[in-house]
Amino acid sequence: MSQNAQPEKALTNVTAPSHWTAGHIRAINSDSIETAPAFGPDDFSAVGNKIDIWDAWPVQDADGHPSLISHDEVLWMALAAPRFDDPEERHGHARIYLLLRKGKEWINLGPLMPDGFSPGSREWSGSAVLGADRRTLVLYFTATGLRGESVITFTQRMFSTRATLVKDDTGYHFENWRDLTEVIPLKPDWYMPSDAGNGKIGTIKAFRDPGYFFDPATGRHYLFFAASKAFSHSAFNGVVGAAFCDDPSRDEWHVMPPLVSADELNNELERPHVVLHKGLYYLFWSTQAHVFNPEGPTGPTGLYGMVASALTGDWKPVNGSGLVFANPLDAPKQAYSWLVMPDLKVTSFADQWGPVELADGERRFGGTFAPDIQLWLDGDRAGLIK
Incomplete structure (x- = not known):
């Protein structure tokens, strides 16, 4: 079956999209917002002296847990760029870097993929799964722009590729990069092309951030991604998209309609990902205050989420509003791009x-990396353990 084919069973089982609305944001109680602990420069340290890193994810096993390479070593990936005086410049130079976490120490292993391998001018977020052989990696990532372009563009395409994990005298690295495939082709009936917006921060349209999840209840593989609703009348039309695969080799993916829509409310539901906890599915995403519709209401920069008894929905906002926690009120931009692990770290x-x-x-x-924090989940309620 081709990637663009839509199996009937996939669509008839979807209750979508679930809507995240202005009414949910109005339900946020400003007097009792759950906020992350404040931190300062003594609470974090740089990964190397010459790069900045931001969106990060572990090399994971199929069940979502970080893959232990040895008893105290885990490989991670993160977007990285040279350190600029203006941090916003990093987005035009982003590449995926390989990092080693050894105990509490972070070691920069350099760019993940060879120069010229990615089809984009930049590499944006994704996820990575290590096979049962402990050697074969499948990477899902966003290629932004076009390789060799002289003027930066914001076209986003999602790819998968395979590589082989090697450890030698130089340490860990991946080699034999192969099988580069556009894993989630655009479905224009559901998703707006990512080049429909402009390059101004907060207005860029989304078709990015493929996050992998294996559903043990069905044996089905999923990718969740940030996208924009097709044919919306609003400039604030963020959605969470999805694709699924029943093929054990994970070669044949099928795009689904949006699962969650923030149409008319919010432009970017970034880095969506799912955690299964006590029989319930929790869909999380990050968003920022400045990408809410300025006509209001506006939520804080924070981690948001919905909960459902099945991945196909019906999704309900946690805490009645969707807000899991926000940055501190006196440091509203202190952290971003939250990723919830299976242990709720x-x-x-x-x-x-x-x-x-x-x-x-x-x-x-x-x-x-910001200091880790610990989440608790109880049905449709969520918060922080402090």
Whole structure:
């Protein structure tokens, strides 16, 4: 079956999309918002001296747990770029880097893929699964722009590729990159082309961030991704998209309609991912205050989520609003790009920590891992263990 074919059973079982609405955001109680602990420069350290990193994910087993390479070593991937005076410049230079976490130490192993292998001018977020042989990697990632372009564009395409894990005298690396495939082709009936917006931060349209999940209840593989609703009348038309695969080799993926829609509310539901906990599925995403519709209401920058008894829906916002937790009120930009692990540990990167105001020439971008925090989940309620 081709990638574009749509098996009837896939569509008849979907209750979609579930809507995240202005009414949910109005349900946020400003007097009792769950907020992450504040942190400062003594609470994090750089991964290397010359790069900034942001969106990160572990090399994982199929069940979602980070793959232990040895008793205390785990490989991670993160978007990285040279350190600029203006941190926003990093987005135009992003590549996926390989990192080694050994105990509490982070070691920078350099760019993951060979120069010129990616079909884009930049590499954006994804996920990575290590096979049962402990050697074969499947990487899902976003190729942004076009290789060799002279003017940066924001076309986003999602690819899969395979490589082989090697350990030698130089350490860990992946070699024999192969099987590069556009794993989730655009379905224009459901998803807006990613080049429909412009390059201004907060207005870029999405077709990115493939996050892998294996459903033990059905034996089906899923990829969740950030997208934009097709034929929307609003500039704020973010959705969570999905694709599934029943093929054990994970070569034949089938695109599904959006699972969650924030049409007219929010432009970007970034890095969506799923955690299965006590028989319920929790779909999480990150978003920022400045990508909500300015006509209101506006939620804080934070981790949001919905819960359902099946991946096909019906999805209900956790805590009645969707907000799991926000950044501290006096440091509303301190962290971003939260990723919830199966053990409910939450990782993110240190963004603009501290108060919003910056002195002239001050650079307060962390550009590294923020301190981990711990989540609790109980039915349709969620919060932080502090």
